[in-house]
Amino acid sequence: MNDRPNSSEAVLEELMAGNARYVDGSMQSSNPPAARDALASGQAPMAAMIRCADSRVAPEIVFDQPLGSLFVCGVAGNIPTPEIIASLEYAIAVLDTTLIVVMGHSSCGAVSAALEHRGDSNALPGGLPALVDQIIDPCTADADPSVPGVLDAAIACNARQGIGAIMEGSDLIAAAVEAGGVRIVAGVQDLASGHFHLLSDD
Template identity: 40%
Template sequence: MCKDCLGIDPQRRKILGASIALAGLALFGNALLPDTVQAQPARAAETPDEALKLLTEGNDRYVSNNARERDFSVNRVNTAAGQAPFASVLGCSDSRVAPELAFDQRPGDLFVVRVAGNFVTDEGLGSLEFGSAVLGAKLILVLGHSRCGAVTATIEALQKGNQLPGHIAGLASAMKPGIEATVDKGGADLVAAATIANVRYNVSQLEKTSPILADLIAKQQLRVVGGVYDLATGKVTLV
């Protein structure tokens, strides 16, 4: 994504990233009073491969309706001192897709950013930079889903003209770069193809747009992948 698309040039983004990191470290280093300090929760995975394995195994449990039992009261106490998510998810706002449930993870394990259409925004990118550079997430998953309304609306806007009301039109405009080429090609299941194209496009943007994320990827401390959640089965397929 070009600097005009995000509105922040690379040099300013480097400065912003450093500021985020310093602010985050200060926040998490000084947020607790001496009489309430507890041990930081342990991160469930310390490499990108381990993180992806945990997500895959968790989704398998979810699909087979064999999710782990959770003691949420204990988990709240354990995470009150801080958070150590092992993965971030850039997902759609669709109410039927809940990442913590879909991957059978506890609160505190996933750092989730959601917007209808699961595409990269300035604010979302800053959040994901924070999740990786400050909180230490080892993986970013761009998660689309079947029969996505935002994808369908963007396809219709490209085919018929963007006449969507209010700020909904802005969603279609923002998603256009990732979907337009697929719409031009056509095909039997255009929504499914456009959903995959949109996921892959935003994976690419995350890999190359942010110097902060690119540096972590180059050091093999972070990986960005894409997946599509099937609403009927709950299965996430990597794309």
Template identity: 40%
Template sequence: MCQACGFPNARHERPLPRRAFMLGAAAALTLADGASAKPARKPAPTPPKPQNVMTPDAALARLMEGNKRYQKGVAKRHDFVAEREALVSGQNPYAAILSCSDSRIAPEYAFDSGRGDLFVVRVAGNFANPDGIASFEYAVEVLKTPLVLVLGHDSCGAVKSTMTSLQDKTTLPGHLPSLVAALTPAVEASAGQPGDKLENAIRENVRLTVDTLRAATPLLSAAVNDKRVKVVGGIYRLKDGAVDLIA
């Protein structure tokens, strides 16, 4: 300010020191960057079993290779001690299996798999009810499992009991009628097919269950359409342990 006239005059003002100017500019830039910067994305965590991250086709091939080893009696040695620590933090199975509850069927053995490899849902007759569908939704959406296998087997007692109940028009005790109701569509759909009636019903049950899971909205159907997951069906042979893919 000019003391003589009372108006500002640049020639009479003290210039801002260079160091102060630079510090102020740096502070302004820092504030501007902070306001516009987006939070950095956290890197995706490493899955417990990285070798289980694969495509649906690769998962199916691995599953069937394991079954071949099982048939030949040359199963791999699985080191559960080494896997234990990795699996404490989570799981990322490469296949989810809907299997019958029959004690003669053990998917982990049949496909020569270790802990954390298979996500298994078991129910007598290997059919898909709402709870089972929810379990597979969890496997596909949360665990990112790329393959779902519906695994039936020959000489299935649940299917045979359903056929007998329908033929004799008898009502089974307890909660067994709900099982009969779930398996009846397969028995009826296979009624006119040539060949062994029980075998036909078992195969039809697997096919219908595969269709149910593929069409289950909104999660499983979307995953199938996006090719993030493949749903297939197979029959386990008690005589030699072979799994035949039929759907």
């Protein structure tokens, strides 16, 4: 647990190396019974993540990391809700995690719904409009569904959008990022290949 990479750059490098192992089927991580004593005594996750609730998205598997390495927050559409942001603050302020990853994925149902119902989200059942509206407003309100790749573009937009939402929603995290000790990145997992594509910072 004490051998985690320290800098956000080193953490990101390990995540991408783990994803490469996942893509080609050479995973190394395991969770043997012998590791549980150390896990029970505390945690020092190297990265915090917002993942979609989608059953096909599992960061520990996709980045080939054992239990205790990733602090994972999940919600449909990987949206930084206030509770998710508070959870990330815990990772940054208490656990000294240095990297936050906003993790979108291909074929995301939440983003698809935001595209399909961009004009009538109230037609969605239950509490879904409140969730989907958070994707519609910045990413699909003006989208043209006839344009090829529009869903992938909206998925990337939504993941990128998460960075700004975290910075705006948390003075604590924004200060840590501005001080240089913490970095937030966004990316998209391609379900077919397994590859996690890192989006650029801009």
